[in-house]
Amino acid sequence: MYDYVIAIDGGGTSCRAALADRNGRVLGRAMRGAANIFSRADAIAQSILAASNAALAEAGLGAEALSEIPAFFGLAGINVGMRQETLAAQLPFPETRFVHDGIIALQGALGDTDGVIAILGTGSAYVAREKAKLRSIGGWGFMIGDQASGAVLGRTLLAETLLANDGIHPQTELSRTVMERFGGNPENTVEFTVTAKPADYGAYAPMILEFAERGDPLAGKILDAAVRDVTDALDAVVFPGCTKLCLLGGLAPHYGKRLLPRHRSLLHEAEGDALAGAVQLAVRAFIPQTHGAGQE
16 A cells, blocks of 8 residues: 655656655655656666655655655657666666656646647647547657657758758858857757757757747748648547647647647647646556545
């Protein structure tokens, strides 16, 4: 019988942990480094342990308590492969459950009601729930997926900057500004890509948004293409009769105002965040006899 649960929301930018009691009341929270499953398992484990220990400390518990507390994980990229087995072996929790981050985001945003969420942050993914049936699309990772994400926006910007530098595409204020950041040397841009992670590319997304407001044609081109990607995904995942669509993540407000009317009319504010959803699901997974639990 467990007295507490640990809930983890891990993504490409940060790892958030919450310690909750049997009724889902959160006693401690913390945030540490990235916990994307495509990173090395030992690096992910370090972020998870650091965030979990800090959450325990906030609640007045010592790190030794982790061996007695089950953990529920919502991790970006966990839908690909079997990496969770390697990760679980490196963690001290007596029991673990893994889902991809879209599932905890859906639960946090919609509770138990039907609807659709779009996660638009460093990565991107979409999840729908219709009559208790879940459907996920996207979320295939930075290398071949995550369209319209901050990481893909940043990667596209760097590619376009090199094309402009080579005279293939027109130079704009944005492309010149990016090249100046690399000392005017395209080789420095390529060198950046050797070690850059999705979050490093995502750091360039705010520039695109800023320059788009100024009317920069390159920024507008990149953003228009991203909006088309979001529209295509929503057309695929929004089901007939859907009345709720929640956009989540740092890019959500920027895309929300650019959606077509058929999608914009469905927009609702999220009830809670992904960590709140992870807490609800953690209580259900490990303390199923507790009725009415899972609310912070």
